[in-house]
Amino acid sequence: MTATATSPAPSKPATPDWAALRADFPILNEVVNGNPLIYFDNGATSQKPKQVLAAIQNYYEHENANVHRGIHELSNRATEAYENARQRTAQFLNARDKSEIIFTRGTTEGINLVAATWALDHLKPGATILISELEHHSNLVPWQMVAKRTGAKLAYIPVTGDEGTLDLNRLDRMAADGVKILSITHISNSMGVVNPVAEICSKARAQGVVTVIDAAQSAGHLPIDVQAIGCDFLAFSSHKICGPTGMGVLYGRKEVLKDLSPYQGGGEMISKVEYFNTVYNVPPHRFEAGTPHIAGAVGLHAALDYLDAIGRDRIFAHDQELAEYAAAKLSEFKGIRIFGPKQGRAGLVSFVFSNAHALDIATMVDQKGVALRAGHHCNQPLMAKLGVPATLRASFYFYNTKAEVDRFIEILHKVQKLFL
Amino acid sequence: MSITIEELVENFELLGDWEERYGYLIELGKKLPGLPEAEKTEANRVHGCQAMVWMKMMPSTTKPGAFIILADSDAFIVRGLIAVLQLIFNDRTPEEILKADAKAHLLKLGLDRHLSPTRKNGLFAMVERIKVLAQEKLVAAN
Ligand SMILES: Cc1ncc(COP(=O)(O)O)c(C=O)c1O
Numbered sequence: 430m431t432a433t434a435t436s437p438a439p440s441k442p443a444t445p446d447w448a449a450l451r452a453d454f455p456i457l458n459e460v461v462n463g464n465p466l467i468y469f470d471n472g473a474t475s476q477k478p479k480q481v482l483a484a485i486q487n488y489y490e491h492e493n494a495n496v497h498r499g500i501h502e503l504s505n506r507a508t509e510a511y512e513n514a515r516q517r518t519a520q521f522l523n524a525r526d527k528s529e530i531i532f533t534r535g536t537t538e539g540i541n542l543v544a545a546t547w548a549l550d551h552l553k554p555g556a557t558i559l560i561s562e563l564e565h566h567s568n569l570v571p572w573q574m575v576a577k578r579t580g581a582k583l584a585y586i587p588v589t590g591d592e593g594t595l596d597l598n599r600l601d602r603m604a605a606d607g608v609k610i611l612s613i614t615h616i617s618n619s620m621g622v623v624n625p626v627a628e629i630c631s632k633a634r635a636q637g638v639v640t641v642i643d644a645a646q647s648a649g650h651l652p653i654d655v656q657a658i659g660c661d662f663l664a665f666s667s668h669k670i671c672g673p674t675g676m677g678v679l680y681g682r683k684e685v686l687k688d689l690s691p692y693q694g695g696g697e698m699i700s701k702v703e704y705f706n707t708v709y710n711v712p713p714h715r716f717e718a719g720t721p722h723i724a725g726a727v728g729l730h731a732a733l734d735y736l737d738a739i740g741r742d743r744i745f746a747h748d749q750e751l752a753e754y755a756a757a758k759l760s761e762f763k764g765i766r767i768f769g770p771k772q773g774r775a776g777l778v779s780f781v782f783s784n785a786h787a788l789d790i791a792t793m794v795d796q797k798g799v800a801l802r803a804g805h806h807c808n809q810p811l812m813a814k815l816g817v818p819a820t821l822r823a824s825f826y827f828y829n830t831k832a833e834v835d836r837f838i839e840i841l842h843k844v845q846k847l848f849l
Numbered sequence: 850m851s852i853t854i855e856e857l858v859e860n861f862e863l864l865g866d867w868e869e870r871y872g873y874l875i876e877l878g879k880k881l882p883g884l885p886e887a888e889k890t891e892a893n894r895v896h897g898c899q900a901m902v903w904m905k906m907m908p909s910t911t912k913p914g915a916f917i918i919l920a921d922s923d924a925f926i927v928r929g930l931i932a933v934l935q936l937i938f939n940d941r942t943p944e945e946i947l948k949a950d951a952k953a954h955l956l957k958l959g960l961d962r963h964l965s966p967t968r969k970n971g972l973f974a975m976v977e978r979i980k981v982l983a984q985e986k987l988v989a990a991n
Contacts, residue, residue, distance in 0.1 A: 462867065786924035788900050789875065792968075796868040804899060818901060818923060847875055848925065 445739050447747065451828045453478035453735075464798030467833045472618050472646060472777050472824030473802055474668045477732075481671055484731035485724050496723055497697060497714075507723055514726035515713070521733045522663065522680055523654040529686065531679040531713040532721055536645040537567040539664030539679035540612065542692045542716060543641050544571040547662075548610060550690050551639075554580030557608045559638070561586040561595050561624075562814060563617045566807040568643045572612060584608070588811065592770045593620025600629060604636035612641035616650065619806040619822065621752060621769040621777040623647070630659040639685065645669060648678075649736050650776060650826075651745040661685045667725060672732035676725030679716075686712040693718040744827045748776025751825040751834060758838045762845065768820065777824035779806075785848035787819040793844040799837050854936040858957045867963055874929030881928045883921035897974030899967055900924035902931075904975065906982040912940045916986060918979060930972055933958070938979055943990070946983035951976045 451457055454476045459466040468476060488510060494503035496511045512527070519527040533539045552558070558572045562585045576583045584606065587596045603611070611633045615626050630640045642663040644653060649670025655663055662685070667676035681689070691698055691709050695718035701708040709715045736744065756778045759767055764783035781787060791803035802822040805812045812818065823837065852860070864870045884893070884903055893903040904920040917939045920931045937954050938946050955961050955972070964972060 786900055786927075788924045789926050792926055793868070793871060796866075796871060819899070847872055 445743060445827075447827060447830065450478075450739065451830075453480065454828055455479065457828060461798040461800070462796050464796075467799045467829075467837055469823040469825065469829065469833075469837065470800045470802050471669070471826040471829075472806075472822060474674070475649075475671050475826055476828070477671055477673070477728075478735055480735050481673070481728050481731045485673060485728045488724050488727040492727075493723075495720055510730075511721065511723050511726050514730035517730045517733055518678055521653075521737070522648075522678075523656055524680055525656065526683055528712050529655075529680055529683050531681060531686075531716045532726055533664070533677040533679050534675055534722070535666040535668070535677035536643060536664045537666075537677075539662075539677055540568050540641065540643065541571045542679055543612075543662050543664075543681075544575045546689050546692050546716070547639065547685070548572075548575040548581075549579065552576075552579040552581040552609060555607060556581040557606055558583050559586065559599075559603065559606075559608045559611045560584075561613050562588040562811055563593060563595065563614055563620060563622065563624075563808070564612075565614065565618055565643065565645065566809070567645075568612055568614060568641075569810070581609070582607075586613070588620075588814065591766065591768050591815065593617055593622040593768055594770060595622070595624060597625075597629065600632045603633065603638050608633075608636070608638050610639045610641065612643065614643040614645075615647035615653075616644075616775045617769075618646050618777075618824075619768070619779050619808045619811060619820065621774040621779070623651075623773060623775050626660065627658050634659055646775065646777075649732070649741065649744075650748060652741045655680050655682075667729040667732065670732055671735055673722075673725050673728040676722050676729050678729075681712065681716075683712065686716075689715075691718070692716045695719045697721070739827060745776070747827050748825045748829075749774065751829055751831065752776045752778050752823075754831060755823055755825075755834045755838075758834065759841075762841070766817075768815070776826070777822060779820045779822045781817050781820050782845065782848070785845065787821045789848065790821055790841070790844060793847065794837070794840055797840045797844075799840060852936070854933075854954055857933065857936055858954070861958050870959075870963075871926060874933075875925045876929070877932040878922075878925035878928030878930075881921070881932050882919075883928070884919055888919075889921065895920075895975055895978045897977075898922070898927065898971030900927045900971070902927060902971070902975060904931075904978055904982070906979070906986060909940045914942050915940045916943065916946070916983070918982075920975070927971070930960075931975065933960075934975060934979065943983040943987040947980060947987070951979075 456476050492506040492510050494507040496508040515527045515530045518530045558581050586599045589596050616623050626642055633640045640660045642660045644663050644665040648665035661682045663680040665678050668674040698710050698715050698718040699707050700710045752774050759780055766781050768779040787803035791801045804819045889903045893905050895902040895904050901923045906916050909915040909917050918935050922928050937951050
């Protein structure tokens with residue numbers, strides 16, 4: 430499957446000058462252990478362009494105040510900046526209404542919010558929560574917690590082998606299995622599989638199952654249209670898509686948000702408070718207690734503008750090409766095991782060597798300036814199932830180049846010799 | 850290994866950069882005898898390291914009343930670090946082990962500064978386990 434399955438007809442900008450885009454990222458000029466930085470840990474977090482840094486700086490220099498409260502000019506500016514970011518995010522996801530956009534701390538908080546509100550409101554003993562064996566801990570542990578609290582059962586869509594694809598047959602008998610909610614990742618952070626989320630959500634909807642999409646690895650990497658996907662919730666993190674940390678988005682379909690219980694209590698989420706009773710605010714404010722990350726929203730807004738100026742379909746094609754190129758080069762190594770689909774992988778590749786631990790390799794390539802992820806990638810049960818203690822992961826973004834992949838492969842050849 | 854910790858510190862200083870030092874640790878790691886599979890048990894597991902580590906303490910065959918550390922890991926650099934810890938702690942009595950200032954030695958190697966925080970935690974988790982094992986030997990002896 431490719432990016433187009435879930436995308437609206439994207440407007441086609443002129444082919445981006447990828448090399449020129451690199452100049453927007455000051456950090457890419459860093460020297461690490463005496464070598465030019467090769468940043469291949471974008472799956473963990475992305476770097477930030479000057480435009481995003483400038484937007485945050487500008488916000489603090491000219492607009493900073495608290496939102497939704499003041500009568501004064503600066504508060505109006507801050508509120509406008511914050512609400513504009515919400516509008517922009519709705520557009521980014523093709524949501525029908527900006528009230529469907531809840532600002533959070535990140536993907537993790539978005540999923541926990543759904544677990545603490547929708548799931549606690551609706552799950553009864555005997556109900557089933559369905560997730561997949563691919564899930565990141567942040568789309569797994571919250572469901573374990575909620576299952577314990579409600580008496581619901583947790584069930585898994587199985588992964589089939591090293592390619593990391595899911596056995597979707599399980600989806601045809603969700604209603605019979607008592608599945609009430611399905612939470613699944615769009616792109617697997619360790620396998621690079623792109624799940625057919627529109628197809629999955631359509632099956633779920635037909636069986637009355639509420640759907641949650643973990644878009645941590647897909648938002649900002651391919652076009653996302655929540656209406657075309659047909660999900661009830663979708664969560665992502667700003668920091669993985671050129672925006673600041675501590676900022677995230679939870680999309681919730683307005684029909685589902687309408688009657689949902691609040692998440693945390695505090696300011697902003699109320700419309701009337703008495704000593705023994707509170708009338709809650711309408712969505713999305715009902716789910717945003719306390720002073721939000723206003724500068725984060727401003728930075729996210731700038732990031733979304735930046736990505737759309739390039740074109741998310743182009744970003745996906747670029748990253749996929751690099752990942753497939755890297756996977757092909759890696760397959761020439763002796764004793765290597767490469768994970769992920771043979772065709773149509775997202776912009777990352779995970780692998781292990783039979784003769785050296787992932788940590789050893791990551792430490793040695795770091796001496797040459799290459800930033801790789803080594804470990805369980807917050808996928809401990811999946812790693813256990815695959816029988817590997819840890820893997821290495823190179824994850825790409827649009828500012829990475831083929832020349833960097835070539836240099837990385839050259840370094841890896843040298844490093845691997847140390848372990849013979 | 851037939852060198853002392855002081856000689857190791859000298860060797861380390863001669864190696865120009867950390868790439869070479871890590872290379873040296875990897876070589877030490879390759880030579881580490883390790884543990885037989887049957888000893889890689891949960892009871893011997895040292896938690897707090899990113900890699901798998903197993904460790905036990907046995908009586909020294911050369912020095913009465915003293916002990917040696919036997920340990921293993923699935924990562925070579927960690928095995929190298931185990932070899933370094935053996936230079937600091939092997940053939941010592943439990944009292945000596947408990948008194949030994951491992952951090953001072955690791956400081957001389959520059960490991961405290963260069964290792965990543967998670968790796969440092971792993972290293973100190975191993976030191977901690979050595980002290981716990983020495984304490985157990987001390988209690989058992991008295
Ligand atoms: C697939 C997936 N889900 C969730 C997360 C959690 O994101 P965050 O830590 O930004 O909340 C990540 C981040 O690593 C991820 O890759």
